[in-house]
Amino acid sequence: MKKICSLFLFLFLLSILAQAQTPQEIQIVDPPFWWVEMPVNELQLQLYGEELGHYRASVEYPGVEITAQYAVDSPNYLFLYFDISEDARAGTMPITLTRDGKSITLNYELKTRESQEGRHQGFDASDVIYLMMPDRFANGDPSNDSVEGLLEAADRSNPERRQGGDIQGVMDHLDYIKDLGMTAIWFTPIIENDMAAEYGAYHGYAATDLYRVDRRYGSNEEYKKLVEEAHQKDMKVIMDMIHNHIGDRHWWMDDLPTSDWVHDIEEYGTTNFRGAVASDPYASEYDSDKLMNGWFVKEMPDLNQKNELLADYLIQNTIWWIEYSGIDGIRMDTYVYPDQQYMARWAKEVLEAYPNFNIVGESWVNTVPAEAYWQYDEPGVDDGYDSNLPSVTDFQIANAIRQAFNEDFGWLNGLSKLYYVLSQDFVYADPMLNVNFLDNHDMGRIYETVGKDEDYFKMAYAFLMTTRGIPQVYYGTELMMGHENRGGDDEAWRQTMPGGWPDDDRSVFTEKGRTDKENEILDWISELTTWRKDAAAIHEGRLVHFVPENNTYVYFRVHEKQTVMVVMNANEEPYTFNRTRFAEILNGFEHGVNVVSGEKIDVSGDFEVSGKTTGVWELR
CATH class of the missing domain: 2.60.40.10 (Immunoglobulins)
Structure with a gap:
């Protein structure tokens, strides 16, 4: 007793x-x-x-x-x-x-801090990033589809509502992602978004608690475990953050710390969505204020980073997540919308604390110079601003790819679009740090964009894997996923992965569950992406390209250990290339070995490449 x-x-x-x-x-x-x-x-x-x-x-x-x-x-x-x-x-x-x-x-x-070994690794041109939306990828734990106290439960009958995907679903399929050849994963925010169901906050960009993983995805501890398991499989994890705005149900909004914690929507309204204003030397104060102080949408209060207490809070929140979880990089949403000086300070302090880390900012603008403005120490601009940001999202490459396969070719059209956008790389401090992509969660899927043309799809993917910079691949691309007969809304390109839910009638995560065409495309993508892992010329080699002719485009990646030749022929018919034109690179090489098929091409003389092909050969 x-x-x-x-x-x-x-x-x-x-x-x-x-x-x-x-x-x-x-x-x-x-x-x-x-x-x-x-x-x-x-x-x-x-x-x-x-x-x-x-x-x-x-x-x-x-x-x-x-x-x-x-x-x-x-x-x-x-x-x-x-x-x-x-x-x-x-x-x-x-x-x-x-x-x-x-x-x-x-x-x-x-x-006590954990050992730093294998944590905060950063990411660079040796990586391929796999982007997914956790709500749409896989539901590994149906018990958290509905959480008491949170406003929205999963509703699979409505694609505009939560579908139930979660952190466990991602962990369950890490081997699938690794086998594709991917070396890093980025998924849209996992921070709590306790917003009304009709808002559709499954995307994660309306935070209601910056220190808590949304319980419908799992817990802080599960997220940390995901990072650890990814590291054990030699993959990195990039966290998506937002410092421009929060959700209007963030607990701050019931009792704001200061009157200027968020910008006044009555004064500024919503943003003008004109990112170029931030770098425009002739911009009016009205337009600048509208860009940086306007709310993204009426449900997303715009944070005032000029408030020093808030700025300190946000920077410290970033450092807390890096230290707690062990993540390797950050993708910062809406990078051009917050206060510019704050974003420069944020990037500087984060990278000083974690020197091996990397950050990519979403810089959705319409021209190459406007994009380059947001990369650190951009050359040729003397306005006194240095963003301190290593990497930018290269929307100019994405736009050029979409135009290249949807226009009749000419001096400025077709594959020339790729040449001309890359010819402007002199405006970047380091274009090798740009993150390139064919599509993402805010854009129509690439297969749909190229008119569901398999050859053009493969041409675009091969270009993504071999041009300069860091490639990012949107989930489902490996299956040549389209829009499933939906219109042009966000949910059209934010489908769930078949097999990610217990009641699905097939699983694309298994060979048996995929169609013959899906297996064919996935195998091709896996071969090319896996080859890229060890391709020094792609990671570090210089890019040498030749002016496009007759809707063909030839470029080389040159490294002391390896030389890779890439030939794009967007014509229906085969095209014969004059070797003399490329002699400065080809001299000393007799043939190339196709990195996917293993077939040889003789480059000792003129050579022919099939129509609607991007051929990738290691030169020998």
């Missing part, structure tokens, strides 16, 4: 201790914990609870001191800044909050 009483007493004391970690008066602590021996010494704590702004904090913990504390417009917030020195050790740090003789104690955890 004594043992039982002692056990109950011990459990009771444990429960009291657990409750004491976060006092009742404190409803939210962001970030929920931190680490010692971090690459940054400063920690900002955002505390939220009734009248917390009237309290003052003190701490007695070796190696830690409070450097600043701020009460703000709302009386319910208290912002604390700490300096955590190299001498600080992991443990529970008591923070005492005092008001009018009353004290409460927050026991804040400082953790």
